[in-house]
Amino acid sequence: MDKNSKIYVAGHRGLVGSAIVRNLESKGYKNIIYRTSKELDLTNQQDVNKFFDDEKPEYVFLAAAKVGGIHANNTYPADFIYENLMIQSNVIKASHDSKVKKLLFLGSTCIYPKMANQPIKEEYLLTGSLEKTNEAYAIAKIAGLEMCKFFKRQYGDNFISCMPTNLYGPNDNFDLKNSHVLPALIRKMHEAKLNKNDTVEIWGTGKPLREFLYVDDMADACVFLMENYDGEEHINIGTGEEISIKDLAQLIKKIVDFDGELVFDNSMPDGTPKKLTDVSKLHNLGWKHKVKLNKGIELSYEWYKKNFDEIEYK
Numbered sequence: 674m675d676k677n678s679k680i681y682v683a684g685h686r687g688l689v690g691s692a693i694v695r696n697l698e699s700k701g702y703k704n705i706i707y708r709t710s711k712e713l714d715l716t717n718q719q720d721v722n723k724f725f726d727d728e729k730p731e732y733v734f735l736a737a738a739k740v741g742g743i744h745a746n747n748t749y750p751a752d753f754i755y756e757n758l759m760i761q762s763n764v765i766k767a768s769h770d771s772k773v774k775k776l777l778f779l780g781s782t783c784i785y786p787k788m789a790n791q792p793i794k795e796e797y798l799l800t801g802s803l804e805k806t807n808e809a810y811a812i813a814k815i816a817g818l819e820m821c822k823f824f825k826r827q828y829g830d831n832f833i834s835c836m837p838t839n840l841y842g843p844n845d846n847f848d849l850k851n852s853h854v855l856p857a858l859i860r861k862m863h864e865a866k867l868n869k870n871d872t873v874e875i876w877g878t879g880k881p882l883r884e885f886l887y888v889d890d891m892a893d894a895c896v897f898l899m900e901n902y903d904g905e906e907h908i909n910i911g912t913g914e915e916i917s918i919k920d921l922a923q924l925i926k927k928i929v930d931f932d933g934e935l936v937f938d939n940s941m942p943d944g945t946p947k948k949l950t951d952v953s954k955l956h957n958l959g960w961k962h963k964v965k966l967n968k969g970i971e972l973s974y975e976w977y978k979k980n981f982d983e984i985e986y987k
Contacts, residue, residue, distance in 0.1 A: 674732055674775075674900060679704045681730035683715060683764055684737030689779060689837070691844045692892035693734050700896065706730060716759035718766075725767040733768050733776040734895060735761060735817075740781075743806050743876075743944050745851040750809035757813035765820050765832065775831040777899050778821050780907060782838045782884075782950055784811035792913065792951040795836070795906055804945045818907050825905055835898055838911035838950050842888035842969065843976045855885060858922055859974055862931040863981075872934045873926075876941035879919030884911050884949050887969035890962040897960045911950035912962050928970050 674680065680697060684690035685707035697705055706728055714720050715737050739756040746753055761778065768776045785793050786801030798818070803811045821832035845856040852860075858875065865873045894910045902908060916924075922935050955961075964972075 674702065676701045677704050678702070678731045678774075679706065679729065680732045680734070681705075681728065682707050682734045682736060683760075684735075686710075686844070687736065687738075687740075688840060688842065688844050688846065688888055689891065690734070690736035692842065692888040693736060693895055695889065696892040696896050715763055716756055718759075718763045721763040721767050722770070725771040725773075729771060730768075731774045732899065733764065733773050734899070735764050735776060735778045737764070738779070738814075740810070741846070741851040742853045742857070743942055746810050747806040747942075754809040754813045757810060758816060761813070761817035761820065765817070765824065768832070769824055769828060769830050773830075775833070775899060775903075776821070777895055778817050778832065778834045779895070780814045780818050780834055780836045781810075782836050782909065782911065782948060783807050783945070784814045784836075785948070787945050789948075791947055792949040793909070794951045795909055795954065798907070806942055806944055822905050831903055833898060833902055833904065834907035835895060836907050836909045836950070837891050837894075838884045838886050838909070838948075840886055840888045840891055842973050845888075845973065845977075847977060854883070854918060855921065855925070855970070856973070856977075858925045859929065859970070859977055862926055862929040863974070863977065865933055866929060866931045870933055872936050873922075873931065874936050874938055875918070875922055876938055877918060877943040878939055879917060879922065879937045881918050881943045881945065882915045882947045882949065883918060883921070884913070884915045885921075885966055885969070886911055886962060887964035887966075887972070890964050894955065894960050894962075897958075901958060908955055908958075909950040909952050910955060911952045912966075913950065913952045914966070915947070915949045916966065924967060925970060925974075928967070928974055 787804040824830040
């Protein structure tokens with residue numbers, strides 16, 4: 674890419690897409706295009722094809738997706754598999770048809786096998802059973818990764834994929850029914866603090882181990898890969914560091930300054946017990962994360978407080 678390349682960021686208003694736009698702009702890329710979901714329905718093939726015909730983007734970051742936490746994935750599996758399959762299939766095919774120079778597709782580490790060996794290497798994909806609460810989303814995302822691989826193999830398209838770990842940061846989803854654990858805990862403890870509640874309830878046992886990456890670090894890695902990587906295999910993006918949900922909750926409690934008690938609801942599902950990525954390939958390419966977890970949570974909490982009145986809970 675050069676600074677005047679026409680770059681399409683699909684999903685620019687979400688957690689991931691907005692961070693990619695910020696990163697591109699900070700690096701001097703001036704010709705970034707995007708559309709809201711109201712302006713362009715990515716599940717509609719005809720609309721997507723017309724957009725690519727009209728705009729002719731040279732580079733594509735495919736960050737648009739239907740995402741959510743355990744509850745949302747478990748409750749709406751048909752919606753998750755349908756919408757994600759349609760979005761990625763339409764954008765990838767249109768990118769091929771319009772001869773896009775390069776495309777980056779974003780997967781997610783939650784699509785690796787539930788009981789994968791730790792830390793999770795890229796080659797562990799499709800070597801075991803998926804986490805049931807996440808199965809529909811995972812199948813769709815795996816299809817997207819494979820599409821990029823096969824379009825590269827059959828047609829020589831420069832379509833690459835990455836596998837980010839759990840992300841958090843500005844523009845996160847703080848809805849308590851559909852969000853991931855970190856933003857949900859920030860909101861729960863902030864509201865408990867305002868309401869002077871004595872307790873905050875947390876789903877599960879608190880024992881699962883998770884890896885968290887600040888979204889602006891993820892965006893920097895995506896742009897780095899777009900500029901430096903052309904391989905067929907997807908690349909993990911993460912920190913290579915993990916923390917238990919219980920310890921994460923204690924850290925957020927301290928940052929939010931909530932002085933009540935944390936109560937774990939053992940009747941709710943934990944999900945995958947452990948999920949740590951092997952990021953040695955990304956490190957060997959020359960990229961490593963910069964934002965430590967405590968600093969990232971502080972930044973996320975400040976953003977949440979600043980935007981509290983404007984956040985849309987869907």
